[in-house]
Amino acid sequence: MTRIDDSKEFIPVRIAVLTVSDSRSMAEDRSGDTLVARIEKAEHQLADRKIIRDERGEIADQLRAWSLDPEIDVVISTGGTGLTGRDVTVEAHRDVYEKEIEAFGTVFTIVSMQKIGTSAVQSRATGGVANGTYLFALPGSPGACKDAWDEILVHQLDYRHLPCNFVEIFPRLDEHKRRK
Template identity: 80%
Template sequence: MSKIDESRPFLPVRIAVLTVSDTRSRDDDRSGDTLVARIEEAGHTLAARMILPDERTEIADQLRAWCADPEIDVILSTGGTGLTGRDVTVEAHRDVYEKEIDAFGTVFTLVSFNKIGTSAVQSRATGGVAGGTYLFALPGSPGACRDAWDEILRLQLDYRHRPCNFVEIMPRLDEHLRRK
C-alpha cells in the first residue's frame, strides 16, 4: 500500500492554478482559494494564478503558455468539467495533452463516488502531460478540489510517496524531445 518514505527528501513543485468561470472573480473564487491553500500548506510553490472565462481557445492558449514556462511544473484548473454547453475545460485540456493520464479521471470518480454517490458520473475530471508539465482539470466546487488534492494529488506530487509518484518521473516527461 502507499506510504510516505521519510528517508527521502520533500521536493517542492511549482504549481499554477487556473479557475475557469464566466462569473467568478478573485474575491469569490473559493475553489481556486482551496487549491492555493492546500498547495502552500503542502510546501509547494504557487507559480501563477489566473481566472479565465469558459472559452476553449483562451483556456488552451493559457495552458500552452504555462506548459512552455520552465518555472511551472504542474497546472491545476478548476471549473468547466461538467456536462453543460459552456463546460469546455476538458476539451481545452485535451487540445494540449501529449499524453492523457486516463487513471486520474477513474480514481477521481472513485473518490467522488465515496462522497457524493452516483452524482460522481457528472464530472469529467482529467489529467495529462504536455511539454514536460502535468495538467489536471478538476471540477469547480471546493469539495471536489479538496477531494482531488487530499486523496490523489497531495500524494502523487510528493516525492516521498511510495511505491511511486509523479515527481520522480518529472525529469523524464519530455525525454522524447531531447536529442539522443
C-alpha cells in the same frame, strides 16, 4: 497501501492554478482558494494564478503558455468539467495534452463516489502531460478540489510517496524531445 519514505528529502513543486469561470472574480473564487491553501500547506510553491472565461481557445492558450514556462511544473484548473454547453475545460486540456493520464479521471470518480454517490458520473475530471508539465482539470466546487487534492494530488506530487509518484518521473516526461 501508500506511504512516505522519510529518508528522502521533500521536493517542492511549482504549481499554477487556473479557475475557469464566466462569473467569478478572485474575491469569489472559493475553489481556487481551496487549492492555493492546500498547495501552500503541503509546502509547494504557488507559481501563478488566474481566472479565465469558459472559452476553449483561451483556456488552451493559457495551458500551453504555462506548460512552456520553465518556472511551472504543474497546472491545476478548476471549473468547466461538467456537461453543459459552456463546460469546455476538458476539451481545452485535451487540445494541449501530449499524453492523457486516463487513470486520473477514474481514480477521481472512485474518490467522488465515496462522497457524492452516483452524482460522480457527471464529472469529467482529467489529467495529462504537455511539454514536461502535468495538467489536471478538476470540477469547480471546493469539495471536488479538496477531494482531488487530499486523496490524489497531495500524494502523487510528493517525491517521498511510495511506491511511486509523479515527481520522480519529471526528468523523463520530455525525454523523447531530447533524443538524437
